[in-house]
Amino acid sequence: MRLPEREYDSNPTSPHFHHRANSSSLSPSPKANGHRSRGPVAKVELPGATIYDDSYIDREEYIRLVIQSLRDIGYIESAATLEAESGYVMETSRVADFRRCILEGAWREAEEALEHLGVAEDDGLWEAKFLISQQKYLEYLETGKTTKALHVLRNELAPLHMDPEQLQPLSSLVMCSDAADLRQKAGWDGAHGSSRRRLLVNLQSYIPSSLMIPPRRFVTLLDQARLRQISQCVYHNAPLTSRHFSLYADHACDTDLFPRITTAILQVHGDEVWSLEWSHNGKFLASASKDKSVIIWSVGLNRNPDISLHQHLQDHPFAVGCLAWSLDDTILLSSSEQYIKMWNTETGICIRTIEAHTETVSALAWVPDGSGFISGSQDRKINLWGSDGKLRDSWGITAIRITDLAVTPDFTRLVAVGESAKDPVLPTPRGDSVTAPNTNRNGNNGNNPTPNGARTQEHLMIVYDLTTKQPELSVSLGGQLTSVKISSDSQYALVNHAPDEIHLWDLFTGRLARKYTGQRQGRHIIRSCFGGVDGNFVVSGSEDGNVYIWHRDRAILLDVLTGHGSGSVNSVAWNPRNAQMFASCSDDFTIRLWEPSSGLAHRTADVQSHESEPGGKGKGKSREPWVEDDPASRSL
């Protein structure tokens, strides 16, 4: 970044610019001699103790951090000049000596110096000495000086050790065959590796930070400022590189980078589209439809790629509800009622059809190591399958008719949602004395295709320990649960909850962390997902035909995207490799791709004519116009 020179001159009282002004006056032609001789720099006497009159930043602290930064960068002379001019030193000669002793392996001197570095008496000092002796011991072993090492073990480590458990692994290292074996077993990279520097960092926690400034302290503070600014940037959707963060101004993402414009409408399915999943490489989008088919769309990661229909997987006996890509994207799973189908994604050939569940398969999830997948069903069973489609394990009958499940990326937990197995009793004829506790009916008009009888099921989110298959948490929730996704850090579960709520559950604490509201969800399976850089956003379908997007951590509704036709937006999926693209699917038979408005030409889509399905099946749906006529895109 180049700034006009006057920017520097405009602030001559700022202490850290003094040196610049002085040096130019001291040596008129600085290039004349590499080793400039100049007079001693005079200490500048300043009133007060802060860097500005109205600031709470202590001047000494601030200058010492500047000196540390200058040294780290390599501006050694500037650092020395600043020390002279300010009268502050980065650290006392005692601290500098201590640092040098550790890095050079002068252990006796280091131990002596430690006594004068303000380490808390007793425990702190003991632990610090233990760390030094441990390093010394390992270094003796590394160079084959076993006798000296054993001496350290007996006379220094043994008397110091507080925890016998800690000493045993150390003493067993004597048996190591050679230095390489030792380094491997000790998880230690040797005297010439980074071990001495790491020891210094460890020792630093015992020494008051005012004496010995923690490493890279200035940058640590600036990083905190950066994270704070990013947390305030609700549309934040850019990777954390220096390109997107400047010290000169507070960070704020351009909302133009946020995907809010329809850039393609994919319209080949002949009925409602219920589910979407991106391949892990982000190049393919699979869609599942009530028309008993799955389509794999080729989308590509480049800007303005052609979208084409890669495979149309038609051989399903019923409507298709779930999809799951294998980790290497070579196999796509689809579920159609009680059947699971495994497809070769390249050839479109059905590899295997699995019929092991007795009711609708409602969830499919590959395990994080790619060795197989888990299915959940309305028959209350959870099954584990090998990647060859052979049953490896079954969890038996669970407490719920499963509506969705997900495995945490760290492979420790499985989160299942569904209705408790206590199925409801239907209302009895009026006047009948055989009354179950739940004979109240919801308003049931003639338009309702499946009448709402008594709804008294309990809706549960159950968190299972994956190794023991035992529930470790079971939460009873008020409404139907239709979708569960796990955050990439395995901490949060995102759960769609009727009516009209999405919950973010903290799996570590077992508490509700956030609630997202605005979308409409009553009777249908509506799904949501995380998305964007760092999973900053939550996006969901809705029964009002719109797409809803929130900031994940602040739970602010950022956008309500219109465009889909009548009916529900059933599911959404954020591209895992393109933080600025997601897809939505709807009862209107279409899939929409959403991307930022800036710098994006229209995608060329040749997807309408591929398969001429008999459209509409007499439902009287009005087909949505093609992308050229889409009002949301016209403003581009």
Next chain:
Amino acid sequence: MGMSYRRYLAGARVYGCLSCRTHLTTIHSMISRAFNGQHGRAYLFEDVVNVIEGEPNDRQMTTGNHTVRDIYCCKCGTTLGWKYDKAYEQSQKYKEGKYILERNLLVDVQ
């Protein structure tokens, strides 16, 4: 219409669709066994789940004129019976909003 899972029922006797065993209703919801459908004996029920209702049309029945809708199994599409929207004879009003299921198309699922 959107995606939904079928509902499951509990009770002493759950009736399901003969061809696909989808739960439809329970014996506690039965009002009368004294009906006839296209396939013989039929039952009148207070409530039925997991069916799709067709368009309304007027039908002249033995007990008078009625507005009815055919009902289909939501999984396999079998026509299972009908629902009464409106009965024109005062004595038949009790059937409004109730469902007829053909006995020969039902199976005990529990």
